[in-house]
Amino acid sequence: MPTTSTADPQVVEAALRRLAPNWTTDIVRSIAKYGPTLQVREVAGYVPGLSESYASKRLAGMRQDGLVDRDDAFDRFAPYHLTQQARTLxxxxxxxxxxxxxxxxxxxxxxxxxxxxxxxxxxxxxxxxxxxxxxxxxxxxxxxxxxxxxxxxxxxxxxxxxxxxxxxxxxxxxxxxxxxxxxxxxxxxxxxxxxxxxxxxxxxAKSPAPAQAAKVRxxxxxxxxxxxxxxxxxxxxxxxxxxxxxxxxxxxxxxxxxxxxxxxxxxxx
Structure with missing residues (x-):
């Protein structure tokens, strides 16, 4: 049965800004299609027009945003995989x-x-x-x-x-x-x-509702x-x-x- 929800403008825009940087959608798609793990050079190879250096920077940004991760953070050749957040996009x-x-x-x-x-x-x-x-x-x-x-x-x-x-x-x-x-x-x-x-x-994580919740349109x-x-x-x-x-x-x-x-x-x- 479908459920209902209200949209908090600040929450929505913060989430959209995490997904909006150029190549993010292509990278998520490539790892989902050709993964489950891909190295930086492999990501660049699967996304037309994306250089290896920029792929590295974008993957680093996506890791900070919680969309990708790697098993060994100290190995620059370690492959990336999608996080649970990215897999539910x-x-x-x-x-x-x-x-x-x-x-x-x-x-x-x-x-x-x-x-x-x-x-x-x-x-x-x-x-x-x-x-x-x-x-x-x-x-x-x-x-x-x-x-x-x-x-x-x-x-x-x-x-x-x-x-x-x-x-x-x-x-x-x-x-x-x-x-x-x-x-x-x-x-x-x-x-x-x-x-x-x-x-x-x-x-x-759900937190206790405040005594007077802010109005959400x-x-x-x-x-x-x-x-x-x-x-x-x-x-x-x-x-x-x-x-x-x-x-x-x-x-x-x-x-x-x-x-x-x-x-x-x-x-x-």
Missing amino acids: GPVYRALSQWSSQHIAPTMLERPGRIEDALQRLQPIGTTGVVQLLSENGGMTYNQIAVESGVYRQLLAVRIARLQADGLVVSNGSRNHGRYTLTEAGQALGPVYAAVQQWHDRHT SLTAPAEGAQSVRTAAALRRSPVPPSLFSHAPQPQRHVPYAVTAASHPARGR
Whole structure:
């Protein structure tokens, strides 16, 4: 039976930032497919365009983030393997890929590319909070978002501009006079946030709840004709797929490729 959950913006964004660095998705996929263990040179060989030196740096970063580990930390030739956290990323990757396929990425991108593109759009600080505010209220002015989100105004201006460029938010006027609303892609982020929150909760020790828990917003579609009325609905958790990269995406309308290219430039080594 499916269960419900709320998404904590800070938790979601912290988790997304762990997964977002370039090549992370490709490395997880390579070790899952060709492992269970791979040396640095083997990882570089399985990921097109990834140099051995950068593979070493990225693996070191992923080890700090708890995604990979090695049996002998003092042997620089020791192979890497996926941790339990990385081995349970299937629901997160599936949700990201499906969301991207249906609402964002061009069809020529392979699945790891779609996942990384989605991660780049969703991981900036403040993105989740703004999306959830607009989801609850149906539409808000810039000043209302600034007050409710608590995001520093200059950072908020940059964040909203990025959200618009990434196809998540639209405005019907200027910053001072218009109202911001979510696009179809922004409204469809519920399963993504739920999967990320569930993944985090699965690997985080539960601590006693405080006397007065902080308010956590849930991402829901706004009720028709109630743009200024907040709703409260829980997010459904994503089911665990049989493998990390099992999926059956069904592409629908996409944001124009120019938007995707502008927000996700080609990766360097």
